Amino acid sequence: MQCEQFEQLLEQRDGSELPKPALVHLESCEGCRALFADFDAIHDLAVELGAGTADPPERIWISLRNQLEAEGLIHDSQPAPPVASRAHAGWWTVFQRPAFAGSFLGLLLAAAGAAGYLSNFQQTAVQSQLTPEQETSSVPSADSVFKEEVLTVANDSNSGLQREDTAVTDSIRRNLQIVDNFIVVCEKSVREQPDNQMAREYLYGAYQQKAELLATAMNHNMTGGLQ
Amino acid sequence: MTEAEAIRLAQQGDAGAFERIYRLHSRRVYALCLRMVGNPAEAEDLAQDAFLQLFRKIGTFRGESAFSTWLHRLAVNVVLMKLRKKTLPVTSLEESTDPEDEANGPRREIGGPDLLLTGSIDRVHLERAVEQLPPGYRQVFVLHDVQGFEHNEIAKLMECSIGNSKSQLHKARMRLRELLQETLRDIARQERQEAKAGETG
Numbered sequence: 001m002q003c004e005q006f007e008q009l010l011e012q013r014d015g016s017e018l019p020k021p022a023l024v025h026l027e028s029c030e031g032c033r034a035l036f037a038d039f040d041a042i043h044d045l046a047v048e049l050g051a052g053t054a055d056p057p058e059r060i061w062i063s064l065r066n067q068l069e070a071e072g073l074i075h076d077s078q079p080a081p082p083v084a085s086r087a088h089a090g091w092w093t094v095f096q097r098p099a100f101a102g103s104f105l106g107l108l109l110a111a112a113g114a115a116g117y118l119s120n121f122q123q124t125a126v127q128s129q130l131t132p133e134q135e136t137s138s139v140p141s142a143d144s145v146f147k148e149e150v151l152t153v154a155n156d157s158n159s160g161l162q163r164e165d166t167a168v169t170d171s172i173r174r175n176l177q178i179v180d181n182f183i184v185v186c187e188k189s190v191r192e193q194p195d196n197q198m199a200r201e202y203l204y205g206a207y208q209q210k211a212e213l214l215a216t217a218m219n220h221n222m223t224g225g226l227q
Numbered sequence: 228m229t230e231a232e233a234i235r236l237a238q239q240g241d242a243g244a245f246e247r248i249y250r251l252h253s254r255r256v257y258a259l260c261l262r263m264v265g266n267p268a269e270a271e272d273l274a275q276d277a278f279l280q281l282f283r284k285i286g287t288f289r290g291e292s293a294f295s296t297w298l299h300r301l302a303v304n305v306v307l308m309k310l311r312k313k314t315l316p317v318t319s320l321e322e323s324t325d326p327e328d329e330a331n332g333p334r335r336e337i338g339g340p341d342l343l344l345t346g347s348i349d350r351v352h353l354e355r356a357v358e359q360l361p362p363g364y365r366q367v368f369v370l371h372d373v374q375g376f377e378h379n380e381i382a383k384l385m386e387c388s389i390g391n392s393k394s395q396l397h398k399a400r401m402r403l404r405e406l407l408q409e410t411l412r413d414i415a416r417q418e419r420q421e422a423k424a425g426e427t428g
Contacts, residue, residue, distance in 0.1 A: 011397035014378060038404050041344040045353045046372035049262070056257035060275050061249055064282075065242070067275075073282055074242040198272065 001025040006032045010039065172217050179210045234294060238286050245282055252295065253278070256302045262369045263306045265358050273309055277302040303370065303384055310362070348407050356406040364399035371396050 001009075001021045006029070009022055018026070026033050068074045186203035193199055228236075228247050236244035256277055261270035281298055288297060357365060357373075366385065370376045371392070376384070381392045 007397075011393055014393070035404070038344040038407075039400055041346075041348065042353065042400055042403055042407070043372050045348065045350055046368070047375075048350055049258070049354065049357075050255075050373045050375065054254070054258070054261075056253050056274055057271060060253070060257070060271050060278075061246070064249065064275050064278055065246070067279060068242075068245060068282055071283075073240060074245055075240045 003029060003032055007035070010036070169217075172213060176210065176213050176217070179206055179213060182206050183210065230294060234285065234288065234290075237282070238288070248281075248285075249278055252298055255295075256298065259299070259302055259369070259374060260306055262354075262357060262373060263303075263366055264310070265362075265365065269309075273306050274302070276309075277305040280305060299374070300384075303374070303376075307366075307384060310366070344404065344407050344411070347411055352407055352410050353403070356403050356410070359406055360399055360402060364395055364402060367392055367395040368399035368403070372400075 001024070003025075006022055006025050009018070026036060065074070183203065183206045186199060186206050189196065189199035190203055228244065230248070230251060233244040233247040233251070237248055253274065257270060257274045260273040260277070261267060264270055264273065277298075281301055284301075288294065357368065360368065367381060370381045370384070371378065378389045378392045378396075381387075382389045385392070387395075
């Protein structure tokens with residue numbers, strides 16, 4: 001057997017034992033012996049790599065959980081994951097990439113929609129459904145922000161229908177600001193990575209959400225100050 | 228909570244069970260995504276996507292296969308689908324992914340003054356070398372040697388022939404060997420320089 005034949009054999013080999021001619025060749029060829037040993041060394045280390053060495057960033061789970069909640073796939077709110085005790089500054093990194101900001105933004109916009117919806121309800125009904133809770137987690141989960149948005153409207157509604165309309169208007173304005181900020185981030189991502197389809201999808205989604213917010217604003221006869 | 232209990236509860240929408248499943252498998256899935264794409268930001272998106280799909284489909288899991296196998300295949304599919312959408316040539320294994328190979332043929336160093344890798348390289352060296360592989364080589368190497376898929380499975384996943392999968396793996400290993408030998412030479416050179424500096428200092 002020649003060295004080239006041996007290499008071809010290695011290429012086609014699928015975990016099986018080497019045939020006798022190959023073993024004979026190995027005994028007499030230092031180069032092929034080294035190649036064979038190196039392949040074994042690489043394979044052995046590769047198997048070790050399979051277990052995974054680094055823990056994935058916690059923001060994956062946070063974002064995933066928000067998405068699952070938004071889709072209604074999970075129903076039982078468990079205590080926040082261990083990362084909740086991190087410094088407050090850490091959570092903003094979640095929004096540095098559009099992919100992770102998507103689910104959060106969706107919930108905020110849902111809050112805007114809910115704000116408009118709630119404004120049509122009786123004041124007492126709103127009060128009975130909502131129980132203010134102090135946010136103990138330093139990480140603002142999407143549902144807590146949602147609740148805060150709704151509570152803002154509910155509290156404002158205590159002062160009468162005129163105040164209530166103001167609260168809705170303010171809420172829509174705030175959400176428009178969030179969408180605008182998100183659009184800026186998305187546009188930046190698309191400019192930096194024109195081939196990133198996900199960034200484009202989020203940008204289109206953000207445009208669409210802005211259009212829906214503007215439509216909501218028009219329904220409330222909001223004028224001036226809206227882009 | 229055992230994995231089986233977690234799966235049963237997750238099928239009923241229990242949030243704690245979802246988290247348990249995520250904690251059990253996230254490291255491996257993230258490592259797979261990271262090694263397949265070689266980019267941490269993309270790997271995060273892909274890992275999230277894989278788990279999202281898993282949780283959307285978990286109600287259909289009937290236990291015919293091991294849960295980890297099911298999840299793993301799903302993660303691989305997510306990564307490959309993403310790569311196909313992104314850049315077709317990356318996964319087009321019917322063509323060589325390294326233009327140099329087409330021009331020069333496989334680099335052969337048989338009989339050359341090789342540095343033996345056994346006992347000289349570690350996981351960190353290998354990880355760095357894998358990152359430097361052309362995407363097509365890297366994917367087959369990760370699927371076969373790191374994740375333990377068979378060539379026939381890789382052929383199905385990547386829509387190529389078994390022969391092609393074997394060929395890509397062989398080229399990947401040859402390239403890795405070169406990269407690792409370069410690393411060893413660099414280390415040896417550095418050690419010599421340090422020794423020389425020690426003598427003169």
